[in-house]
Amino acid sequence: MSDLQQTDSTLMKALQKGDEQALPILIKRWERPLFNFAYRYLQNSQTASDIVEETLVRIFTKRQKYNPKYPLSTWLFTIAANLCKNHSRWLKRHPEQSWESNGDDDDSLPLKEKIACQQPSPIESSEREEQLQQLRGAIDELPHELKTTLLLHYYEGLSYQEISEISKCSVRGVETRLYRARKLLKSNCSKLGLST
Amino acid sequence: MPPDHDELDELLDAWKVPFQRDEELLQRTSKRVRSESAHLDISSNKLVFLLSRPLYASLAAAALVVLGVFLANVTGPRNTSSENQSIASYRSMIDPVYRLKRGAPYSKEVNLSESTITWLKDELHLSKKQYIAIESLHNSHQPLFYTLYRELESLEHGYTAFDASRKNDDVIDFIALFELLQKQKEIRQQSIEETIHLINEMYQLLSLEQQKAFEKIINTDNTSTPISEYEI
Structure with a gap:
């Protein structure tokens, strides 16, 4: 079965059984949506990357808590949104100098x-x-x-x-x-x- | 004039994200996953091996039941109560809003409760270096927490007095009431901010495991708003 044919639920079940091969497929599939969300929330690409990484680590370490009855997107975005919220709170207390001034950076094209x-x-x-x-x-x-x-x-x-x-x-x-x-x-x- | 429905949608659509696939993400994630689960795997593999044998599994189950009954009867209730007390004492120390709600006034001025910090040391398994840093951190915040508590207490008394006089007075000074409530809100907010500030500083001094344990401590008391739900 190709990567595209495997559903999130199948991949998560495999991960829960200890099949680590499912992780790279999930990473490839979810990196972009998670980055997009975290980037728009925090408006900083470096921090967004960190949030993506942390979310992906957590889907592995907390994999037994995932309920396959629900779409993976809900679980992933719950984790990502909480991480963004925590980081945002942290930033209010410890503002960084290096805010990216331009979130819609067409120069990257x-x-x-x-x-x-x-x-x-x-x-x-x-x-x-x-x-x-x-x-x-x-x-x-x-x-x-x-x-x-x-x-x-x-x-x-x-x-x-x-x-x-x-x-x-x-x-x-x-x-x-x-x-x-x-x-x-x-x-x-x-x-x-x-x-x- | 604010943008109308379509214009807002158009603008939202126009916001693109400069996404570039992170070539090292998989490598970094896998590395972290391996390191975080390594120690768990070692112990759980041994356990699974042992428990796969019926004799050992039965013995383990019986031992757990006996241990459970023993703990529940001998140490359970007393420890839980004492634990809750310690948690409440600690939260009172770092959260003036909670202290006021709990009705736990300061017995002496600004004294940092050494027993509470010692309890925290045991709960979080702090190293000596961490203990010193955390004690110093709490010491440095105590004067402000004390001042904020006093102000909150005084405003609370002011409100009670206002409410009492209102019952016997036909004229209500709404401006005075408004100012009182505004001030109360402001001090409360400042107090919450200081509490969250201290917690953020604490996180910097703790390991990941200790952070989890600490988070549990500060959010345990379900009679009050968990700190994690404070809004700033």
Whole structure:
């Protein structure tokens, strides 16, 4: 059976039985979603990498606690969200100097990809970049519950049910959080002068 | 004007992440996984081997039952009670909000309870170096915790007095009440921040295992909000 055909549940069962070969497949599969989430939450690529590593170590060390009845995504994002929350708290007390100023770092794209993209004009690009920077700032200001709900819903495509399991609240609660997150985001963006 | 629904969605969509596969992630993760599970494997393999033999398994089960009954009857209740007391004492020492709620005023000024720190040393299996550093850390925080506790206590008395006078007075000074509550909220917040600050510093001095044990201690008392749920 190829790597793609093996479900998360099968891989986790194998891991629980001591088959370490399942770990590299899970890492390959989940590295990107976990990084995306942690990066958007903390807006720092180095810390996001650390969170990904810690989450992956924990799925191995805590593998016996995983219940295959539930999707692996819920369990993984629960771990990642808690780690992000703890780190965020830590940062409030110990702010770092080296915050990445630009979370949407297009400089990381190879030149040929940049040329190949249909880029907006420099003025449009600059305006959009400014708006994005304000959006990132506004997301960063959101409380943990709202931020997690928003990121998991918009970017990771998780269902309300899955998010409710991660956030330990009802599906209705997720809807409310999403509504509040959007409202707060709009309000914060507005305060920051976003007027598109 | 705030962006409307579509514009916000558009902006959210436009936020891309500069993801690059970490070529060394697998190597690092595997290395950590191996080192963290190595010592467990050694002991669990031996245990599994022994317990796979019916005679040894029966003996082990019988021994555990006897030990359990013995511990429950002889040492259980007293130790649990004493343990809870120690946990409450420690939490009171580092959390003025909790101390006030528990109704445990300071008997003497700012004295760090040596017995509590000694108890913590045993609970966390601290080395001598750790013990000295942790004692010093707690000592340095005590004056501020004491001051914050006193302020919280005084504000609590102020509120009680206000509430008592309100019952006999037709005129309610809402501004005074508002100021009192604001101040209370502010001091409470400051107190929580100081507690979390101390805990963060503690984590820096502890090993991973000790951190887990410490986390359990500070979140054990279910009669109050666990520290992990404090919001700052």
